[in-house]
Amino acid sequence: MQSPKTTGAGANPDQMLAAITALGYQGAFDEGDNKRNAGKIATSKKGGSGLRIAVIGTGGAAMAAALKAAERGAHVTIIERGTIGGTCVNIGCVPSKIMIRAAHIAHLRRESPFDGGITATEPAIQRSKLLAQQQARVDELRHAKYEGILDGNPAITVLYGEARFKDGHALTVRRADGGECVVAFDRCLVATGARPAVPLIAGLEDTPYWTSTEALVSDTLPERLAVIGSSVVAVELAQAFARLGSQVTILARSEE
Numbered sequence: 001m002q003s004p005k006t007t008g009a010g011a012n013p014d015q016m017l018a019a020i021t022a023l024g025y026q027g028a029f030d031e032g033d034n035k036r037n038a039g040k041i042a043t044s045k046k047g048g049s050g051l052r053i054a055v056i057g058t059g060g061a062a063m064a065a066a067l068k069a070a071e072r073g074a075h076v077t078i079i080e081r082g083t084i085g086g087t088c089v090n091i092g093c094v095p096s097k098i099m100i101r102a103a104h105i106a107h108l109r110r111e112s113p114f115d116g117g118i119t120a121t122e123p124a125i126q127r128s129k130l131l132a133q134q135q136a137r138v139d140e141l142r143h144a145k146y147e148g149i150l151d152g153n154p155a156i157t158v159l160y161g162e163a164r165f166k167d168g169h170a171l172t173v174r175r176a177d178g179g180e181c182v183v184a185f186d187r188c189l190v191a192t193g194a195r196p197a198v199p200l201i202a203g204l205e206d207t208p209y210w211t212s213t214e215a216l217v218s219d220t221l222p223e224r225l226a227v228i229g230s231s232v233v234a235v236e237l238a239q240a241f242a243r244l245g246s247q248v249t250i251l252a253r254s255e256e
Contacts, residue, residue: 050074050155054171054185056163059086062191063146070155077183078156079163079173085146086193094141095216098134100236103243110243125244128219135217159183201228212237222246230254 050073055066058080066076083090105123112120150158161175163183171183196211198204210218212233223246227238230252242248 052184052186053077054079054163054183054188055191056171056189057086057191057193058084058146058150058158059191059193060088061193062086062189063149065189065191066156067149067153070153074155076156077159077185078150079159079161079171079183081160081162081176083142084150084158085142089142089145090138091213091216095134095138096212096233096236096240098137099130099216100240102130102134103240106245107243125221127221127244131217131219199228215241225249226251 051069053066053069053074053076055062055076055078058078062078066078070076088094106125109121109123112118150156159173159175159181160177161173163171163173165188166172166182169185171185171188173181173183175181196213198209198211215237221241221244225238225241225246225248227234227248227250230250234250238248238250
């Protein structure tokens with residue numbers, strides 16, 4: 001491990017080395033150019049302009065990295081082949097919690113905790129209207145937390161398309177409009193996230209199954225729903241559908 005010789009205000013190099021050694025590591029101070037400690041991204045050698053950074057993906061990690069890089073003087077190009085915002089705002093935390101909240105309201109109307117004082121009633125569930133409200137909120141938050149911020153930052157360029165590496169310092173981007181361009185970079189961050197893996201279950205491929213993504217955007221409520229798995233996502237969606245009127249069965253491999 002190497003660190004620049006000059007440390008932050010009040011930091012003692014010998015004490016830092018002693019602490020590193022006590023943890024079982026070896027350390028040494030780099031006697032090289034200490035300008036790297038200025039707290040800013042180094043500038044590119046090409047023309048003296050800010051470091052060029054390419055970011056593939058627009059989820060939470062990609063956004064945080066892009067904004068911090070731009071804040072410190074870099075020129076950032078973000079490439080997104082789908083919808084800006086990644087999992088959380090589009091198909092994860094945000095829509096699921098909206099659906100769960102709607103299901104909770106339905107549950108409270110059906111099971112009034114104030115016996116006699118507030119009459120419990122069976123709510124009329126209109127899933128298509130709930131879905132429209134849910135999607136409107138998702139769109140609003142995506143614009144406020146992602147699209148609007150990117151549009152307002154002149155140091156960040158957003159390209160819609162699919163990226164592939166041309167070489168160690170360039171990406172070829174096949175744009176959504178059918179064109180193609182090359183994005184040169186000094187650093188590239190791959191922040192494409194992940195997708196759910198569908199388990200190998202006999203007969204599943206012949207069954208019209210859902211993942212959590214399809215479950216959250218369905219405009220109808222199934223009369224009966226089988227949920228394979230008992231993780232947090234499985235249980236919270238199972239409860240939501242049950243409270244909205246579906247008969248739900250959870251299939252779990254263990255009791256835990």
